Amino acid sequence: MEISTNYVITQDELKDKVILVTGANRGFGRAMTLDLAKAGATVIMLGRDLGSLETTYDEVVDAGFAEPILYPLDLEGATPEHYQQLQKDILDNFGQLDGLIHNAGIIGTMMPIEQYDLKLWYSTMQINVNAPFMLTQFLIPALSKSADARMLFLSSSVGRSARAYWGAYGVSKFAIEGLSKTLAEELEKTNIRVNSLDPRRMRTKMRQIAYPAENIENNPTPESMSPAVVYLMSEEAKVLNGEQLTLELD
Ligand SMILES: NC(=O)c1ccc[n+]([C@@H]2O[C@H](COP(=O)([O-])OP(=O)(O)OC[C@H]3O[C@@H](n4cnc5c(N)ncnc54)[C@H](OP(=O)(O)O)[C@@H]3O)[C@@H](O)[C@H]2O)c1
8 A cells, every 4th residue: 555755744634643753764664653753653762873963963963853852772783671671661651552664674685585694694683573473462561551552563575575686785685574464463463563564765865775876865865764654653544554554755
């Protein structure tokens, strides 16, 4: 299903919502953090680089949007104990979680499976699949306390239709699609709606690594795409569950 990126954000439409975004420091995560905060949500900005997390935090505050929370965590090294602490921090401070956006990811490398570097395979699977799985498992109790919670998994076309040489990244996105669908079925009768989202192509570091010969300027900015994420967290999008969503390109 295609989702329009022309959504007009209304001030305070996500007021009182607490939404966790992984990889909130830059790229698409940064853009959605700004828009979610613009809509009044308190964004828990999870990322591994404190410096760029703080830069994005300052941008949000300087713009006069809802003040976010910084949560430095490296998803590659994070253990169940870290996720347990995160669950406790969220429940102690907010009592609930209204949105969980699994955005962080790495591209790995372009290589045939036969030669794929084992260490990079493990890292990619850890960050792109195992971390979202653990985050989900530990945060379902907090999402269950919300009257209307959303979970969104950032996916990719290569996680829906296989492409040679995309290696661990493509396989990780297939896993994400499976995780998203399985959760949507398991949580169908609860207040938690679960969907995956393929943003197509955006002017970010990941796209530049994946397509080094391309003129990056020809891709839409993440800021032009992120209003769609506010829509997906809004009351209007409550009907969506178990969908493989794709952002519309103008
Ligand atoms: N860009 C596209 O065209 C495109 C297309 C399809 C799908 N997507 C998906 O959209 C999502 C966002 O992509 P993007 O283009 O914004 O990528 P990006 O610019 O490379 O940003 C990736 C984000 O993930 C974070 N991250 C990576 N490893 C991490 C770790 N170990 N712990 C915590 N955070 C970590 C990065 O933090 P650091 O700054 O610390 O590295 C960064 O914030 C990804 O899931 C990607 O697969 C993107």
